Amino acid sequence: xxxxxxxxxxxxxAAGGVAVASVAAPDVDVVPSGGLEWRQxxxxxxxxxxxxxxxxxxxxxxxxxxxxxxVLLVWAxxxxxxxxxxxDWLAGIDIGPWMPFLALSDFQGQSGGVSFxxxxxxxxxxxxxxxxxxxAVAIKVQGRREP
Numbered sequence: 001x002x003x004x005x006x007x008x009x010x011x012x013x014a015a016g017g018v019a020v021a022s023v024a025a026p027d028v029d030v031v032p033s034g035g036l037e038w039r040q041x042x043x044x045x046x047x048x049x050x051x052x053x054x055x056x057x058x059x060x061x062x063x064x065x066x067x068x069x070x071v072l073l074v075w076a077x078x079x080x081x082x083x084x085x086x087x088d089w090l091a092g093i094d095i096g097p098w099m100p101f102l103a104l105s106d107f108q109g110q111s112g113g114v115s116f117x118x119x120x121x122x123x124x125x126x127x128x129x130x131x132x133x134x135x136a137v138a139i140k141v142q143g144r145r146e147p
Contacts, residue, residue, distance in 0.1 A: 006052035010045030039120070040109040046124065047104050054100070054131045060138035063145075076101045084114050100127050 018041070021030040032038045059068040084096025096102060096114045103123040106116045116123035 002052045002056055003049040007045040007049040010048035013048075014041050014044040036109050043108045043124075047108055050104065050124075050127055050131050053135055057131065057135040057138040060135075060142050097123075098126075100130055103127050 018030055021028075032041050055068065055072060058072060059065065062068050062071065080096075080099040080101050084094075084099060084102055087096075088094040097106070097116045099114075102112070102114045103116050104127050105112060106114065107120045107124040107127070109120065116126065118126075
């Protein structure tokens with residue numbers, strides 16, 4: 001349910017962004033015309049749904065709203081960029097593209113210099129699989145905590 005609500009919010013935000021842009025700059029064509037522009041617009045609901053489920057999983061594991069927000073913000077804004085900047089220090093593997101939020105950014109067409117090895121759509125599948133795995137672990141842990 002949380003993924004559906006987040007995806008609906010993504011649709012509203014994407015459509016609202018285009019509407020506000022067309023009002024703010026009426027002489028500029030703000031309707032997406034190319035494949036990358038459409039992907040950047042249409043992936044917003046998918047990305048928000050994945051992040052909502054990921055947040056739910058982290059929240060189930062930590063059992064604290066404040067800790068969940070802190071962990072997610074620090075991970076997305078500090079840990080992932082720092083690990084991606086270190087390059088291939090881990091057994092010769094560049095781990096930056098494998099970070100979930102950076103992979104999701106690549107899926108949205110905003111790679112920031114870090115491209116997922118299999119392409120943007122495989123990045124989305126990777127993040128969805130990692131999110132599903134984390135949610136499964138969180139549900140299992142939750143079941144053991146509160147029978």
